[in-house]
Amino acid sequence: MSSPETAISPSGLVLAGVKITLKGQVLCDLDLTVAPGEIVTLMGPSGAGKSSLLGYICGTLAPGFTCRGRVWLKGREIGTLPPQDRHVGILFQDDLLFPYLSVGGNLAFALPVDIRGRGQRRDKIDQALEIAGLAGFADRDPATLSGGQRARVAVMRVLLSAPSALLLDEPFSRLDAKLRSQFREFVFEQARQQNLPTLMVTHDPEDANATGGPVITLTDHRAQQA
Numbered sequence: 001m002s003s004p005e006t007a008i009s010p011s012g013l014v015l016a017g018v019k020i021t022l023k024g025q026v027l028c029d030l031d032l033t034v035a036p037g038e039i040v041t042l043m044g045p046s047g048a049g050k051s052s053l054l055g056y057i058c059g060t061l062a063p064g065f066t067c068r069g070r071v072w073l074k075g076r077e078i079g080t081l082p083p084q085d086r087h088v089g090i091l092f093q094d095d096l097l098f099p100y101l102s103v104g105g106n107l108a109f110a111l112p113v114d115i116r117g118r119g120q121r122r123d124k125i126d127q128a129l130e131i132a133g134l135a136g137f138a139d140r141d142p143a144t145l146s147g148g149q150r151a152r153v154a155v156m157r158v159l160l161s162a163p164s165a166l167l168l169d170e171p172f173s174r175l176d177a178k179l180r181s182q183f184r185e186f187v188f189e190q191a192r193q194q195n196l197p198t199l200m201v202t203h204d205p206e207d208a209n210a211t212g213g214p215v216i217t218l219t220d221h222r223a224q225q226a
């Protein structure tokens, strides 16, 4: 029998009764649903627990936090699964590309293991680079790319892992204003095209406005919609 939460958005991201506590202090206590293709922004003061919430969804929260609550993605409860089985992609403000791998090597790292054929893997990588406007960059050393180019490789790496949801943790904050707006549009377009429920943490109201989606503020541990 499906739960009420999965009935609301069977293919979205659903958080129900999620409460994260650190050293006896409640960081957040909330319910949240992100529909497929929707981009929800999460704002709030520094230290409010926004990144911790993303870590909870991914299953990568550091020891020391106490958590309860349930997380569903595409109708599957993922909150008890190991991180690699959750199918959640996360993008940080640092691109975190592996410096010892080529651009193509970085992308290959993300490909699901069931894509085995060398030709098929190469095709997927070339396709991703084409979408990112980086055709022919597969053999380049990431250190020779501009910040914006590296950022686009990082997005394609996340998307190539075939995530069922996308989490963005201030991914635009290191980019200058012009690049920031271009790159933001690029990421949002990819998220919508792949119909991914997307949850973005940011301090920048412009990022929030650009989504056209709901904006949630974490205030006094609770999620409040603007």
Ligand SMILES: Nc1ncnc2c1ncn2[C@@H]1O[C@H](COP(=O)(O)OP(=O)(O)OP(=O)(O)O)[C@@H](O)[C@H]1O
Binding pocket: 022, 027, 044, 045, 046, 047, 048, 049, 050, 051, 052, 053, 062, 064
């Ligand atoms: N690995 C960790 N171990 C212990 N405490 C941590 C760890 N990571 C974060 N914290 C603490 O958890 C609290 C919430 O941090 P978190 O990074 O989730 O906040 P945030 O809202 O994302 O802040 P910011 O907007 O500054 O990024 C803070 O008090 C922080 O010091």
